Amino acid sequence: MAIDSAIRRADTGSRAGGDGFANLAQAADWYDRWLRTQALPLWWDAGADRQRGGFFEGLSIEGQPRPAPRRARVQGRQAFVYATAGVLGWDGPWREAAWHGMDFFLDRFARPDGLFRTLVGLDGAVLDDTAMLYDQAFALLGTATLHQADPRGGELAQVARGVRQGLEAMRHPAGGYRENIAHPFQANAHMHLLEGAMAWAELGGGEWEVMVDEIVEMALSVFIDPEGGFLREFFDAEWRLADGEDGRLVEPGHQFEWAWLMDRHAKRRGDSRAAKAALGLYAAGRRGVDPARGVAVNELWDDFSPRDPTARLWPQTEHLKATLLFDGEIASLAAAQVLRRYLETPTPGAWRDKLRADGTFVEEPAPATSFYHILGACLELFKATGR
Template identity: 40%
Template sequence: MGSDTMARAQIEPAQEEQDPRAGGLGCGGIAAVRVDRGKGPFHGVLAGGQRERDVIGGDGGSRARQARGRCRASSSRSVRDGTRGFGMMGSHALEVEFSLLRQWLFEQALPLWSTAAVDRRSGGFFEWLTEDGAPVEEPRRARVTGRQIYSFAIAEQLGWDGPTRDLVRHGLVSLESFIGTNGFVVPLKTVDGTVLRHDFDLYDHAFVLFGLAAAVGTGEQCARLEALAEQLRGRIQAHFAHPVAGFQEGPRGSVVLKANPHMHMLEAALAWETISDDPAWGALADEIAELCLEKFIDPETGALREFFDHDWNRIEEAPGDLVEPGHQFEWAWLLKRWGLSRNRPDAFRVADRLIAVGEQYGICRERGLAYNELNGDLSIRIGTSRLWPQTERIKAHVISYATAVSEQAAEASARLAVEAIRALRRYFEYPLRGGWHEYIDVEGRPIRNNTRTSSLYHIICAISEVADLIDTGNARRQHRQVARVASF
């Protein structure tokens, strides 16, 4: 989710202190860790840093085969049976909302995006569909291909009976075509393969790594794809590592440093560390999470900032003082996942503050929607509402519910998750069955436009997070593991 405000030439357009026990982990608190019923590489970290591959055992090939029904530690129902009931009002509403989301996904969205948006002639995926369902012929981005591979891999694990494996393989052929002769990812090219951008874009590299992890999570070409991912990660680190931490996308002083692509590198690293024996993935996740805790958070407001100078100092002048409500929620979700696996209550405290910032300053109470952008002082910069921040709000409250240490905190998180799901479903009121609006304006009216392929990743990730929390009753139930409890 790139910003549309700061240094547009450098950024490709896409795109009060809380008690830590009140919604997450507190010192001395008990956190329940969730069960991933079949999510492959995407969240399989057990309490205390134990990875699911250590539980499952076996070599790389057998790990990947078992990833089709992979389980992970969870504070979902299996743990909560021993700590709190699952029948609270907010939790019941959450189950109802999940049922509606899943029905829409299986009956409308996936049938559309698995057919109309798939380019069977030239390969890859179309970037947009019109309101009539016709593909829009535009240049292709590497990031979208990685996202679509993930989306169809997760669709399989959610129990959709469509041609998911064929779609993952179709995506892989296209994804590898984005890797140039120099070993780096080409961010943008025409349908016929002509390269339109030659610059290094960390965001696109992150989603190529993420898509490769998704494919391996289904059991596809495990050894070869893992080697490809390790080579790509190594090249990034060798050529674009920042001397302090993280990455820089150009020579010193030539570009601003950005938090957003680091967020997706963290997401990719967390995915890979659960299915790979290579400790470099965990080390990369640690480096980025620590960088976030140390540099990305404004100590005066507790908000996560987006842009920095070469020494990782926050840019205070507009428009570089951008705060994105959606990223407050998304980083909170990632920090809580990382914090669970590393026994880091400080990560939970920061995450809870990010959620508080998002809720207090980033939500329009009249419309019930997350704003697009805030200023550094947390005043509103852009009051329209894109689709993707609503999905990140869902994920943040779902993981807060899953890790809450009291009935009251769990109920509050469940109610906010329900509110966020209902907000998201407003975007699905689109002329094309299975499509979605990308924007809702300040009056609460959808802004008519084509429907964007890249948003499927956001939507299905949020749905999958809810699915991991509650008992869906689908085929993933048989793969459930006994959840572990992390004590801080």
């Protein structure tokens, strides 16, 4: 079977032992081997649905597919992963894998207005035709990355323009965009839209720079608390802080994600306000790192007391990305070591998603959506070590 061959190819000697990384170069070596010889082969061999198209939502911890209705974001993220693998020079079938996800996405999720629906069934039938900002963001990121790696006839640029034009219908009169969920006025969807728009802007699209500037301004003037310098999550229709517990939510992982994006923008555009905001966001995120376990927890209250001590995988990836930018080698090595713990599984290339407060992992499938986050951490680690 293909999955067995992928596991046999893995360099078991690179699996983490009890000792920590000696330096960032050693950490980068480990993550590079894990990515190229374990994760990328596994999620193509076992994570791609050869019968129905696209990528599965997840794999069991033993590396077996877990069929479920398909979300648009999974296809966009996996196309991003394999297109990025091509940019990194992976010698596997990155082009076939990336277009496997992208072709399925374009065929099954496209709506007539240029936007993409959120959910289809295993049989390809539309289960939810809603256009969510979150999904459009990964349509932009996936198309930009694949266009960079393998532009073919340039059709993905036209797809992205269709998304941008379709998003005009989702603009909110008071600024920004309205998400089609129970919390329509939120920072998170804008964060991912910023990442997608920035990916296209970096390919030379001036019209995308306008979108980037608008979202950055929303972050600086609305999403980031003016006194505390940390990111708020939910708002009302006038972009005032939401009432009750929703308004008090602070997510350390999002502090790190926004810090990384604001720093990226600051360096691209020489924006001193964004640079200052990035430092404040990183400091806020660090307040959500549990000293006992070394993990970034899921949620805090706005006084920085614990709200949800569970630690999902994705905040650890964003912690590592931000720490490599804003902190020293000791902190970065600690973050890299913590993330490695989530990746030490019976099937090399799979991962665990939730660490409980007592230090044990929840036994559940590995979500495909996490690969995007893990790869982002790997990219920042490779950049920091000159790869």
